[in-house]
Amino acid sequence: MRGFLLLILTLMAGCEASSEVKGCKGGWVEFSCKYPKEGNIEDQSTEVDRPNKPKIVSSVKNMWENKDNISLFHDTKNKRLRVVIRELRDEDFGKYKCKFFQRQGSKHDTKEQEIKLEKEDDICKRLFNQTAYRNAKTTITCDYPGNKYSSRVKFFCKDKGSTCEDILSTKSSPLTNGTFTLTNTNRGFSVSISNVSSQDDGVYWCGLKPKEGSSRAATRRIQLKVQDITTSRIFSTVGQDLTFWCIYPNGSSIKKFICKGEDPSVCQRLVSTAQRNMNTGRFSMKDDTTKANITVTIRNMRLDDNGTYWCGADSTDPGRSDEFFHKLLITVDESWLTLVIAVITSGAVLVLVFVFCVVFFCKRSERLRNARNKEAQENNDDHSYAEIQELPQKPNSGTALKTVYATANFPTHPSASILYSKVILPTCSAEVKGDTYCTVTGNGQSSACSTVNQPSRLSEDHL
Structure with missing residues (x-):
């Protein structure tokens, strides 16, 4: 030390x-x-x-x-x-x-x-092993008995090679350096590290030095270990009862607890298995040792229940910090509508976008399929009527045209652009000279072609 x-x-x-x-x-x-x-x-x-x-x-x-x-x-x-x-x-x-x-x-x-x-014996403290959790906050405490050392400069440093590199001291201005913040207390000082990362892992020292001179010494060694923790996000509404559970690792302390706060090292205890009555007001806890989990219920949720919660176990070693095994981010709102918005902003928006895309393309495919079916239905009517214009049957009849009507059956498998049908007309009279010309107009927008046989005899009736 x-x-x-x-x-x-x-x-x-x-x-x-x-x-x-x-x-x-x-x-x-x-x-x-x-x-x-x-x-x-x-x-x-x-x-x-x-x-x-x-x-x-x-x-x-x-x-x-x-x-x-x-x-x-x-x-x-x-x-x-x-x-x-x-x-x-x-x-x-x-x-x-x-x-x-x-x-x-x-x-x-x-x-x-x-x-x-x-x-020196009065201010010497044993090694302390502290666990910090990635992306969370942690606080290191440095205490000194009485006011004997109140006039000394207090410092905080990290081991680096042959020496200890200064981070902050009570003589610093301001009392912050990046993610580190020093706070004076009645018994000494504390240093908090926000947004902990793997780079913060290492050995730190609390210490004192005279106001003048470059000499210094440390009073407490802190071995800081940074690790990950299971994190869950829970949504609830005002007035609801919320129940959740946390699995703890084998060998954890008999005394489990739930606390609230961004910093697990100084978070506020809400309920603990160490209490005789694990039902304290709106908070209750149950420890299932066979399943190695604790179940926590918060009744009649309120807006001020928003925040970060930690499931932990008391340390049985005075030289080691408490153990935490689950982090919960609880969001409480007044209505389901705003709760849905909170879900979207928390990352569920990707799922909703995926669902929207699936529905959109399904609807679009259905519209295209219906349009094709409608077109096919129109093109597959049982019959289509065509007007056939025939040259005069007698030479002295002039150039006037006579209209003959015929019913043409459309093919079973029509082309997408041209329709074909065979129209059989009555046999024309021998008086008819030259070729017989016919034009067939379908009821669609595309052209319709037909093979017409010249009638062998004249009919008085229109076909």
Whole structure:
């Protein structure tokens, strides 16, 4: 675990500076040794004495060097040596010395700074494993007893390689950074992460540092694990009773509960199996251990029942967050009409569009089929009447035409464009000279052709 860092800087004989640092066993601390004002920075090398262990010598600039649980970084830009001691153990507490070796002409000069690392117990907290759920919100809490540390700067950082990268602190302005928001509380502070993603998975630290100086230490380690959760969307109307159920995994705690809120880590409990009476007002719960599910009923739904609900189980480990196994998005409205609109906006519009397309094309196909049937019916009447104009039967009759009517049977399988029929006329008289011409006009819009046999004798009656 990380410890609290208290830095007291004093000047001592021989230009030696001393500081005091307090840290938690299992945690980490970070402090800095300033470069001497004289001399060429590029020519410097450093030696770090540590209690009960060999010295560490470093001359690499602007790059982390790791040795056991100690990391060194020569920061030439800010003219300091950064020292990080991780996973503090009992043997790590004691006196440390930063020794700077540099050339002054033909001479070599040495400057020293001493740091005393002491053990802190009051604010040290054990590792906490917290589960966050993708696309939801989660809150990490960092508490400190009493007002002893109220004057210190509080910070929140994430492990990144050899150091912990700052995200937010109480000295930040504003107290937000992307999806992270820091909130001061009576006991310390909390940091919420909105719209959690897989990139948020990792190790975080809560910590304190003095208002002046670059030293710092952490007080709490949080292992954040991001995972998916089953999500359901439920619609209801005002005045209805709503019943739903959640399946929980094997090995879940005996105590199940339902809570409401965007953030499951701080959501409001509504009903729990830990209660003697699992019927609290409008909310009731039943735990079916044989089917491994809980059934929840909300009676007389109201508009303020809109929101996000979580099915969860109490953690039996104080170092681990509660377990959640189902997320429910409940929408309550006053009428079924607006409820249908809500269904459409929630994604069901695709289904409705598909149904509409199917109905539209079915109706269209039916209209086309009816039109074809009507046309076929008109073209398949039993008979069609044609007017046949015949040349005069006698030479002296002039050019006047005489009309002969005949009934023509249409073919059984007519063409789409031309109709054919055979018309048999009575035999014409021998007095008729030349060819006999006939034209047949059908009752449709298309042409109708007919083969006409010349009559062998003259008939007085019209055919």
